[in-house]
Amino acid sequence: MAERFDAIIIGTGQAGPSLAQRMTQEGMKTAIIERKLFGGTCVNVGCIPTKTLVASARAAYMARRGADFGVTIDGPIGVDMKRVKARKDEVVRQSNQGVTNWLKGMENLTVYEGHGRLEEPNTVRVNGDLLEAERIVLNVGGRAFVPPMPGVDEVDYLTNSSMMEVDTLPEHLVVIGGSYIGLEFAQMYRRFGSRVTVMERGPRLIARDDEDVSDAVREIVETEGVEVRLGADCMGLAKRGGRVAVTASCADGPEEVVGSHVLLAVGRVPNTDDLGLDAAGVETDKRGFIVVDDQLRTNVPGIWAIGDVNGRGAFTHTSYNDYEILAANLFDNDPRRVTDRITCYGLFIDPPLGRVGMTEREVRESGRPALVGKMPMARVGRARERSETQGFMKILVDAETERILGAAILGIGGDEIIHSLLDVMYADAPYTVIQRAVHIHPTVTELIPTLLAGLEPLE
Numbered sequence: 001m002a003e004r005f006d007a008i009i010i011g012t013g014q015a016g017p018s019l020a021q022r023m024t025q026e027g028m029k030t031a032i033i034e035r036k037l038f039g040g041t042c043v044n045v046g047c048i049p050t051k052t053l054v055a056s057a058r059a060a061y062m063a064r065r066g067a068d069f070g071v072t073i074d075g076p077i078g079v080d081m082k083r084v085k086a087r088k089d090e091v092v093r094q095s096n097q098g099v100t101n102w103l104k105g106m107e108n109l110t111v112y113e114g115h116g117r118l119e120e121p122n123t124v125r126v127n128g129d130l131l132e133a134e135r136i137v138l139n140v141g142g143r144a145f146v147p148p149m150p151g152v153d154e155v156d157y158l159t160n161s162s163m164m165e166v167d168t169l170p171e172h173l174v175v176i177g178g179s180y181i182g183l184e185f186a187q188m189y190r191r192f193g194s195r196v197t198v199m200e201r202g203p204r205l206i207a208r209d210d211e212d213v214s215d216a217v218r219e220i221v222e223t224e225g226v227e228v229r230l231g232a233d234c235m236g237l238a239k240r241g242g243r244v245a246v247t248a249s250c251a252d253g254p255e256e257v258v259g260s261h262v263l264l265a266v267g268r269v270p271n272t273d274d275l276g277l278d279a280a281g282v283e284t285d286k287r288g289f290i291v292v293d294d295q296l297r298t299n300v301p302g303i304w305a306i307g308d309v310n311g312r313g314a315f316t317h318t319s320y321n322d323y324e325i326l327a328a329n330l331f332d333n334d335p336r337r338v339t340d341r342i343t344c345y346g347l348f349i350d351p352p353l354g355r356v357g358m359t360e361r362e363v364r365e366s367g368r369p370a371l372v373g374k375m376p377m378a379r380v381g382r383a384r385e386r387s388e389t390q391g392f393m394k395i396l397v398d399a400e401t402e403r404i405l406g407a408a409i410l411g412i413g414g415d416e417i418i419h420s421l422l423d424v425m426y427a428d429a430p431y432t433v434i435q436r437a438v439h440i441h442p443t444v445t446e447l448i449p450t451l452l453a454g455l456e457p458l459e
Contacts, residue, residue, distance in 0.1 A: 002132035005031045008124050010116040010275075011038025011139035014316050015306045015323035017103055019137060022327045024108040031133070032109060033116035033126050039099040040141050041308070045161040048095050048182060051348060052088045056351055057191035061224075067262030077289055085167040092164075118276035121300050125276075134302050137326070138282075138290060139319075140214050142268040142308040151237035155244045158263045159187070166261075170194045174246050175261035176235065176292060178205040178228065187349045192228050192421050197257050199232040199248060206347065210360045212394070213353065213408050220349065220390050229257070237262065270309045285311065294337040296322055311378040313337050315345055320427075342425050346415040351377075351391050354418030357406030357425060360396060363458065369399040371393060371455035377411035381442045386411045393451055395421065395431075396458065402430035413444045420445055427428045 006028035009016050017039075023030045037044040054397030056079075071248035103111050116129040123319035124131045144159035158166070158254060160181055169307045173189050175182045178313050190196045198205075198221070204214040205228065218228055239245070245258045272288045275371060283291045283299045289311030296304045296312075306322035308314045313322070321341055328334035363370050378389040391411030407421045415451055435452035439445050 002123055002130040003031075004336065005029050005033070005131060005133040006203065007135040007137065008131055008133040009033070009137045009139055010124065010399040011040065011141060011307070011309075012038045012099060012103065013043055013139055013141045013307050014319040015326075016040070016137075016139040017099055018320065019139075019306070019323045019327060020103065020109055021106060022323075024106055028108070028135075028329055029388075030109050031112060031131055032103060033112045033114065033124070035113070035115040037096065038103065039096050042319075043095045043099060044092060045164050047316050049088050049092050049164050050160070050188075052091045053188055054184065054348055056087060057188040060193075061191045061350070065387075075254050079169065081192065082167045084192070085165075088164070091124075092368065110175065115274070118280040118282070121280045121412050122302060136303045138275065138298075138303065138305040138309055139307045140271040140309050141173065142270045142314070144264060145267040145269045146264060147266055149235050149237060152264075154238055155237045155262065157237070158261060160265065163263060165304050170259075171259040172197070172259040172444065173261050173263060174199065174244070174257055175263045175265055176232075177265035177267070178202070178230070179208075179267075180345075181208070182204065182263070183217065183347065183349055185263055185265065186226050187221050187224060190221070194266070195227075195259075196225075197227040197259065199229045199231060199235065199246060199257065201231070201233050201235070203230055205230075208359075209353075209355065210394075210408065212392075213410055214392055215411055216347065217347070217353065218350070223390075231245075234385045234441075244322065268308070268314065270311065272309060282357070287311065292338075294339055295335070297336065313341075317344070342422060343423055344408050344418070346418075348415065349386055351411045352413075352415040353391075353408065353410045354414040354416070354421045355406075355408050356418055357404065358396065359406060359408075360394070360458070363396050363405055367383075370458040371399050372458045373451045373455045375447060375451045375454075377444075380411070380444050382444045383412050385442065386412055394450075395451060397431050397452075397455055397456075399457070402432060404429065404431050411444070417445050417448070420448060 007023050007030045009032045012034040020032045022032055060079050063077045112126045116124045116126040119125050157262050172195040172370045175186045175198045178198050186196045186198050205218050206214050235248040243258050244262045245256050247256045265424045270288045281300050285291055290305035290309050292305050292310045294414040298305055307319040325336045328336040377383040377391045383389045395407045397407040404425050409418050431452050433447045
């Protein structure tokens, strides 16, 4: 006989715990199911551990640059990878335990540890228990995509998850994939001391971004010694003794690169293949993502999909916003929608990239009259003071409405500074609001008004 709940949440990633809290506060008897790690990708193998490693890598990088700032450090700079990993593990442990204790101590919430599968539109089986509810929320996230490339089953390879267990320094790390995850690991391990090669099938890195952004990112990582191979089509893997050979018809290098370790960073897939979606009649798209409407409802009444599994964002911040949208619609009589949010994301290499809204390519394709401003970070006093002048700022504005259409800030503090523009966009205010604002000196953000004062027509 099934145990009856008011709501069942499958998955404890970014959106799940907050939704559980709101549901229980509303007096709903709620169950939440987790098959592996409380907190999901971000807490355990994503944002938190990778940015912790990025911080350690930056410390090593800045130590080596001490002489640039008049700081003398005697002897070579060493990196103890076991201590690096231990630091990362401790930060992750605190976050994981925080989520675990929060959920297990939540009143009116029952926590199940096991793999939950739908058996009917309103029933879920986990371990030997059958649960029933009129509201079911799928928050199962995604995992690294392992492409069906030749030899992939014959070699040892790493993903963003298994990379978290590495506590030694790879002699030569070959990263397959030149997008966000791959580039963060590439720069990080180069700073730790590995030789690093990035192999990308496309003609440039981070293809979703504009060419000037892509070119500048490539320059940043290559300046630090990361080797970049573009046009690496028809890739294959093979054993070479205790090493791994990556073969490809690269446009700008030899056809074979032999490394000590290989990291696959070519995208992610949703965890929908063993969820019982067919039994419940839940629709997915051709990539396996659960199809949802603007309020995160699936095609089956009473079932919602939030977080990475719905393919409507695939970021921690969009996952949390999914929770906010669902809670607002369920409890607050506030009809919030997925399409209310403005695209924003960051690339956490050093210096970081902050991105909001439309790219220049998208603005051009839209055919609307537009203005553009661009400024190299070398013009920014804060960047010169820190001897971190790589990158640039670019802002696109609708020439008729004076609304900001999009922006890219690649440079010191870019991941934080971009929010000053994002907030103006959410306020639906003209760019002149921030252009006329008086900002604190000396900061990076103070140059935003200067940049906006020099807008020119986008040719």
